[in-house]
Amino acid sequence: MIDFHNHTELCGHAEGSPDDYVMTAIKRGIRYFGFADHAPIEESIRGGITMSPEEIEDYIGMTKALKEKFAGQIEIFTGFEVDYPEFEAFDSSYYNDDRIDYLIGSCHFIGDWPIDFSPEASDEEYSKRGVDSVCADYFNNMLSLAKSGKYNIIGHFDLYKKFGHRPEKDFSDIISQIAKEAARNGTSIEINSSGLRKPVKEIYPSFDIIKLISESGGIFTLGSDSHHPDDVAKDFDKSRELLLKAGVEKISYYRKRNRVEISL
């Protein structure tokens, strides 16, 4: 099994030692384990959200050391969760750095508004903008992300629902287009179980979206988005069940930016 979305203390909002994450992964039968901590965003909004540019090399070195330490027990991969639209704080040279196995592209911001930051701030902003309008901006951003071909994985596909906000409008057309563009570039859609631990209490993305993505030819991977060792590979039985129900039989991981497909 694959868990390609795990954080470290460097982002400022995760707990536990990297060794503990890896040991939990081994215990839970994970064979391919990826660290994908938050790549730096600009300094004024970075605090408690991402690592700083000065920490990038330490992070890469730390994951490399763990690869060696746990060789033979589990395969460890070096990844980043990168914000899209991109921030200059993450140097563009890292997009072509062969020490990095993969990049997750995630949309946490619409303009300078962090859509998933707090329920209170979200409620106010969602009612001001309207959920349909937020989702239109969100999916347009995701389409541009998918078309860019720079990312191996699209993170938490319907993050806007985190605090329970749902669009009324039907976004099937653009979702299907995102799935097709992503698949064309070998970019997987992540089944992210962390939504079950959030107010929405639902995996990202919802079953209807998983089904639509699958019917559109989309490809998939798995992530727990763990910010604590105990969350590694959490609820993967449920993620797997949703994929199987949608008729998906294969999932992918990435070694040095090359996609490897395995049976679910």
Ligand SMILES: [Zn+2]
């Ligand atoms: Zn994220």
Ligand SMILES: [Zn+2]
């Ligand atoms: Zn994450």
